[in-house]
Every structure is written in structure tokens, then in C-alpha cells.
Amino acid sequence: MSRMQGMRWMALALAVLAGLLVVQLAVRLRSLGAAKTAAVRENPVAPVPFQWPAIAPGLWKVFRAATPPPAVPAAGSLASRYRLAGVFLILTDPGESNPENRCAILDDVQTQQQYLAAEGEQVDRVRVVSVASDHVVLSDGAREETLYLAAGTLDGAAPGAAAGPAPDAPPILEANRFGNRVGETRWEFNRDAILEYYQEMMDNPERLASLFLAMEADRDGAGKVAGYRLNTDVGERDFYTQVGLQHGDVVRKVNSMRMTSQRRAEYFIGEFVQGRLGAVVLDIERNGQPTKLVYLIK
Numbered sequence: 001m002s003r004m005q006g007m008r009w010m011a012l013a014l015a016v017l018a019g020l021l022v023v024q025l026a027v028r029l030r031s032l033g034a035a036k037t038a039a040v041r042e043n044p045v046a047p048v049p050f051q052w053p054a055i056a057p058g059l060w061k062v063f064r065a066a067t068p069p070p071a072v073p074a075a076g077s078l079a080s081r082y083r084l085a086g087v088f089l090i091l092t093d094p095g096e097s098n099p100e101n102r103c104a105i106l107d108d109v110q111t112q113q114q115y116l117a118a119e120g121e122q123v124d125r126v127r128v129v130s131v132a133s134d135h136v137v138l139s140d141g142a143r144e145e146t147l148y149l150a151a152g153t154l155d156g157a158a159p160g161a162a163a164g165p166a167p168d169a170p171p172i173l174e175a176n177r178f179g180n181r182v183g184e185t186r187w188e189f190n191r192d193a194i195l196e197y198y199q200e201m202m203d204n205p206e207r208l209a210s211l212f213l214a215m216e217a218d219r220d221g222a223g224k225v226a227g228y229r230l231n232t233d234v235g236e237r238d239f240y241t242q243v244g245l246q247h248g249d250v251v252r253k254v255n256s257m258r259m260t261s262q263r264r265a266e267y268f269i270g271e272f273v274q275g276r277l278g279a280v281v282l283d284i285e286r287n288g289q290p291t292k293l294v295y296l297i298k
Contacts, residue, residue, distance in 0.1 A: 078126065078138050078145040083107040085150060085186075086296040087133055088279035090118065091257035091268060102131040103256070105279060105294060114186070114294070116281065133278060152188045153180045154298045176242040179298070186294045187244060191275070194297075197239065198273065210235025212262070218250050225260045227252040227285070244293055246286065253283035272297075 086105040106115045106123055117128045129137040135148045153169045174181040178197070179189035201208040214235055215228035232240055232247040240246075251259050254268050255277070271277050282293040 078140060079147055081108065081110060082123070082126070082138065082147060083109055083150045084136050084147040085114070086279035086294070087131060087136070087149070088255050088281055089271070089277055091255040091271065102133065103281075104128060104131045104136040105281075105296070106136070114183075116292070152296060152298055153182060154188055154190055178242055181244065183294075185244070185292060186296070188296045188298055189243075191297050195273070198269075207236065211239070212265075214240065215251070215265070227259050228265070243295070245284075248286075250285040251282055252285060252290075253281075255281055256283075 083106070084104060085107050087102050088105065090101040090103055092101075101118060103116055103118045106117060107113075108115065108124070115123045117123050119128055119131050121128050123138075125140060127139045127141075129139050129144055131137075135146050137144055137146050139145075151169060153172050170182040170186075172180045172182060178193045179187055181187050201211055214231050216231050217225045218227045218229040220226040227250045230240060230245055230247060230249045230251070245251075253259060254264075257264060257268070259265060272280070278297055280295040280297065282295075284291050284293060
């Protein structure tokens with residue numbers, strides 16, 4: 001046998017020996033694992049039961065002595081008492097740059113009274129916090145609540161509203177081409193119907209002239225214009241009757257702006273045409289007595 005062949009036989013013998021050692025080691029490890037598993041089964045470790053962590057006895061007193069949270073007030077208590085019928089813009093003298101001030105028209109559903117209140121004013125025991133174009137924030141001292149404009153008697157007055165008067169709408173006392181009378185001195189008018197009439201006047205200068213001429217200047221002792229007295233004999237009697245005005249009524253203010261010139265009347269008409277008036281309040285004098293006429297524009 002050559003030297004080369006002897007080395008090959010030796011390498012093969014070492015490989016066989018290494019394989020036998022690996023098999024023997026595996027058998028021993030398996031035996032040890034089986035013995036350990038059997039021991040665990042014979043002497044199982046009892047599970048430790050769960051226990052809540054201990055709490056110092058005085059700690060519970062601290063928790064129990066804490067002030068309980070205040071009870072949540074019943075929502076909608078102010079809304080169940082008051083109804084926001086409308087909001088009107090308080091007009092200032094033409095040319096003035098005062099910020100917009102609004103006044104809320106609130107109905108007390110319990111006493112059936114009507115209130116006109118601006119921001120900061122009191123309505124019974126409720127304060128008017130703020131007035132926006134479509135809602136008002138009221139406060140009774142303990143909390144604030146937001147009331148939104150209530151639906152009225154006119155069909156489709158609000159986007160997506162169902163046809164016909166709202167369930168809580170006031171009763172209709174009288175109806176005409178402009179809308180409905182819903183109170184002794186309150187009306188709900190359709191804006192489009194009024195604008196249609198306005199366009200009729202613009203297309204007929206003679207009728208437009210008679211509409212303005214029917215309002216005659218009423219002067220005070222110093223000769224200054226203090227309002228306008230209605231003379232329905234001049235013209236447009238039907239219109240003035242349908243809006244609740246009577247022959248001899250003196251219009252003193254419109255949305256708190258004193259009517260002392262024709263320019264102010266034109267300014268008011270311009271505000272309405274531009275859609276800036278959601279309600280109109282006339283302060284008039286009828287038979288020597290002050291009266292407010294309220295028109296909710298839908």
C-alpha cells in the first residue's frame with residue numbers, strides 16, 4: 001500500500017469515528033431531557049395565585065373624602081323656556097362705521113311674552129351673552145346655552161325644511177301675499193314676495209312715488225323731522241294695510257334708527273334689498289301710544 005492510500009484510509013476512519021460520537025451525544029441529550037420532563041411531571045410547581053397589590057389603609061379615606069363631581073345639568077332647560085323668533089340688525093346713522101350690533105327677539109313660552117334684547121341685556125333672570133345672525137347665547141349664571149332660530153309658519157323657510165308650518169310654529173291669524181300675521185303686532189314675511197313687490201314699484205315710477213309720498217314728515221316743536229306719518233289716502237293703501245300699518249300711524253324708528261330723513265328710509269331699503277335684515281322692528285306711535293311692529297323675514 002502506498003503512502004497516499006494510507007492517508008486516505010486514515011481520514012475515512014476519523015470521519016466514521018466523529019459520526020459515532022455525534023450519534024452517542026444526541027442519544028444522551030435525549031435521555032436527559034426525558035428524565036427532566038418526567039421529574040417535572042412527578043413534582044409539578046404549584047401556580048402562584050394572582051393578588052391585588054396591597055394598599056395602605058389610609059389611602060381609601062383620601063379617595064372617599066374627595067369632592068364628588070358636580071351633577072351634569074339637564075340640557076336644554078333654557079331652550080324649553082325661550083324661543084328665538086328672530087334677530088335684527090340695529091341700524092346706525094348712514095355713513096357711520098360702527099360695528100354691527102344685533103338684537104334678539106325672544107319668546108317666553110311660559111308667560112307668552114316677547115322680549116327684544118341686545119348683547120349684555122337681561123331677559124328676566126337670563127343674560128344675553130351674544131347675538132349672531134342665526135343664534136343667540138343665553139346664560140342663567142350657572143351655564144350658557146345656545147338657541148338657534150326657530151322655524152316659522154312659511155313653507156320652505158329654512159333649507160331642507162319640510163313643507164308646512166313647523167310643529168312649534170305660532171298660529172296663523174291672517175295671511176296675505178307677503179306672509180302670515182302670527183301675533184297682534186308680529187308678522188312672518190317671505191323675502192322673495194317682498195322683493196317681487198319692490199320690483200313692481202321700480203318698474204312703475206308713479207306707484208313708487210305714491211309709496212313714498214304716503215309717508216308725510218311729522219315735525220316736533222322745533223320744526224325738525226321726528227318721524228313720518230302715514231297717509232293712506234295718497235296711495236298704496238293695500239300694501240300698508242297688509243303690513244299692519246294704519247292711517248295716521250307715525251313711524252319713529254326702524255331697527256332702532258330714528259327716521260328723521262328720506263335718506264335714512266332709503267338706507268333701510270338698501271339694507272333689506274342686500275339681504276342684511278333678517279327681521280325688521282318698527283317703533284311707531286298709534287293714537288298717541290308707542291307700539292312695536294315686528295316683521296320676521298324668512
